[in-house]
Amino acid sequence: xxxxxxxxxxxxxxxxxxxxxxxxxxxxxxxxxxxxxxxxxxxxxxxxxxxxxxxxxxxxxxxxxxxxxxxxxxxxxxxxxxxxxxxxxxxxxxxxxxxxxxxxxxxxxxxxxxxxxxxxxxxxxxxxxxxxxxxxxxxxxxxxxxxxxxxxxxxxxxxxxxxxxxxxxxxxxxxxxxxxxxxxxxxxxxxxxxxxxxxxxxxxxxxxxxxxxxxxxxxxxxxxxxxxxxxxxxxxxxxxxxxxxxxxxxxxxxxxxxxxxxxxxxxxxxxxxxxxxxxxxxxxxxxxxxxxxxxxxxxxxxxxxxxxxxxxxxxxxxxxxxxxxxxxxxxxxxxxxxxxxxx
Amino acid sequence: xxxxxxxxxxxxxxxxxxxxxxxxxxxxxxxxxxxxxxxxxxxxxxxxxxxxxxxxxxxxxxxxxxxxxxxxxxxxxxxxxx
Numbered sequence: 001x002x003x004x005x006x007x008x009x010x011x012x013x014x015x016x017x018x019x020x021x022x023x024x025x026x027x028x029x030x031x032x033x034x035x036x037x038x039x040x041x042x043x044x045x046x047x048x049x050x051x052x053x054x055x056x057x058x059x060x061x062x063x064x065x066x067x068x069x070x071x072x073x074x075x076x077x078x079x080x081x082x083x084x085x086x087x088x089x090x091x092x093x094x095x096x097x098x099x100x101x102x103x104x105x106x107x108x109x110x111x112x113x114x115x116x117x118x119x120x121x122x123x124x125x126x127x128x129x130x131x132x133x134x135x136x137x138x139x140x141x142x143x144x145x146x147x148x149x150x151x152x153x154x155x156x157x158x159x160x161x162x163x164x165x166x167x168x169x170x171x172x173x174x175x176x177x178x179x180x181x182x183x184x185x186x187x188x189x190x191x192x193x194x195x196x197x198x199x200x201x202x203x204x205x206x207x208x209x210x211x212x213x214x215x216x217x218x219x220x221x222x223x224x225x226x227x228x229x230x231x232x233x234x235x236x237x238x239x240x241x242x243x244x245x246x247x248x249x250x251x252x253x254x255x256x257x258x259x260x261x262x263x264x265x266x267x268x269x270x271x272x273x274x275x276x277x278x279x280x281x282x283x284x285x286x287x288x289x290x291x292x293x294x295x296x297x298x299x300x301x302x303x304x305x306x307x308x309x310x311x312x313x314x315x316x317x318x319x320x321x322x323x324x325x326x327x328x329x330x331x332x333x334x335x336x337x338x339x340x341x342x343x
Numbered sequence: 344x345x346x347x348x349x350x351x352x353x354x355x356x357x358x359x360x361x362x363x364x365x366x367x368x369x370x371x372x373x374x375x376x377x378x379x380x381x382x383x384x385x386x387x388x389x390x391x392x393x394x395x396x397x398x399x400x401x402x403x404x405x406x407x408x409x410x411x412x413x414x415x416x417x418x419x420x421x422x423x424x425x
Contacts (some may be wrong), residue, residue, distance in 0.1 A: 052420070056383070057383065057385070070421050196354070233384060234384050234385070234387070234388045234404060234407060236406045237384075237388050238388050238392060238404065240392075241389075241392075242392055271385075273385050277389065
C-alpha cells in the first residue's frame, strides 16, 4: 500500500480523566432463596439414585427450586433490593447494574436494564455478563475497576440463576446439583482497599466440559429437545480442585496477605467434594471458616458465592471487616478469584 | 525410571488407602475400582492425579474411564513410564 498523505492530529484538546484511582469495597450484600425446598427424595427416582448416593457424591441434602413466579428478574430484583438496604446506599446513587447470569431466558435484551428499571435506577448503565459460576467474581472485579477508575460511583452486582430451567431432570451428572437463587453486592468507594487484585482467566480448550447441550440454531433446525446444560463431572472435578487451588493461592498472594490472615474461604458452591478437596490443597489453617452452603442450597452458579457469604454472616461466622477469599469457576471454562473485606 | 508391577501396585495401594481408607492389602490386581473397591468417579480422579504425581506420568481424562481394574491402572502406568 502506498501512502500519499500523512494525517496529523490537531493536538488542540486533551481528554480529561473522569476520576482518581480511589479504593473500592463491598458495602452490603443481599440474597434471595426460592420458597420451595427440594429434598433428595424428590429427585432420586428420575436419576435412579438414592439420598445416600447424592449426599456422598455432592454433600447436598436439600436445594431450592424457583416456582413460576420466581423468575430471573424477580430473584435478581429481590437480592438487589436487599443489598441496597444492607449497604445504606439509595438506589438513586447506583450508576451501574451488572447482572451475572446464564439462565436469563432471552437472547436479548439483557435482564440488567429491566432489573435496574424495576429497582428505580432508570439512568444506570446496565448489562449482563456471561461467566457462569464465575460470574459474580467477574462482576466484583468489574465493579471494583469501575469505582477505582471513576466510571461509576456505586455499582450493584447481581448473580442470579434459575438453572432448573436448563436442567435435564433425568441427567445423573447434574439433576441433583443444580438449583436456583440470587445474590447481590453493592460496591462503592472506600478509604482503604476492600477488594484485592483479581486473578482470572479462561481455558477454552475445555469449552465443552460444561455446556448447553445444543445451540439454539440446532434446536430450531433439527427439532431437538430443550437444550439442558450438561457436564463432564470427572474433568470438571480435576480442573476445579487441582487447577483452581493455585489460582486461589495467587489471589491470596496478590492481596499481600497469607492464608493465616483469612477469616473465611468462600469457593463457588459447586460440590462439597470439590470444596473439601480444594480446601485440602490450599492447606488453609483450621481457624479459616469454609463456606458449605451447598448442603442446603445446591449449586446456584453465579448466585452461590454471595448466598454462601450471607449464610456465614447470618450464622455469625463471617465477621464484618474480616477478610474472605472468594473464587468462582465454571463453564467456559472460566475463573476469577479475589480477597475481599466483608461488609 | 520404569518400576516393576509390584512396585507400582504397592504405590497405588498407598494412594488408594490415603483417599478411601481401604486396607492396602485389599488393592489387588484383579479388583475392580468400582465394583470391588467401591471407589466412585470423583475419588477415582483424586487417585489418578495422585498417581500422576507419584509415578511421574500423565493420565488424560479420556483414559480414566478405561482404568476399570487395578491391573488396568498398573499396566497403564508401567507403559507410560516406558
